[in-house]
Amino acid sequence: MKSENKEYTITAYTEDFLGLIGRINAIFSRRRISIVNFSAGPSEIENVKKFVIIIKESEESVRRITQQMEKQVDVLEVHYHKNPYLTAIVHAS
Template sequence: MKPEYKEYTIIAYTEDYLGLIGRINAIFSRRRISIVNFNVGPSEIENIKKFVIVIRETEESVQKISQQMEKQVDVLEVHYHRNPHLTVIEYAS
């Protein structure tokens, strides 16, 4: 059976340290996962960065990536969800 690839958004809150973008990017590069969209900016909390990463992958793979990101020392919290807009488009077809 062919794995089902869907678009997921991963949101990570991190401390503001130099080189963290490269370390997070390396997680995706090692697994050969293409990033659809990658945004980093300040969060609602002072000195905390918010990463918003969109990828097209299986849910199992996204879970593993989220767990691996949480193991990084400077990462405080990681969440992921399937993009709801794409679900509506799939059911409308």
């Protein structure tokens, strides 16, 4: 039985940007995984950059991707979590 694809957020902390965006993109391209959202910028820690990547995949696929990302030289650590579905409650007046 195939796992259901859900939306996951991957957060990676890195030492450097130079060439790393291309290497990270290649990890997703080789697996033919579409990125829903990608943002990069400074983190809370000086000289450490933060990548936030949102994809829709199975948890097993996301786990393998994060392991592959951690093998990159400039990557310090990578985490992922399943995105919760937000519901809005509207109160009638």
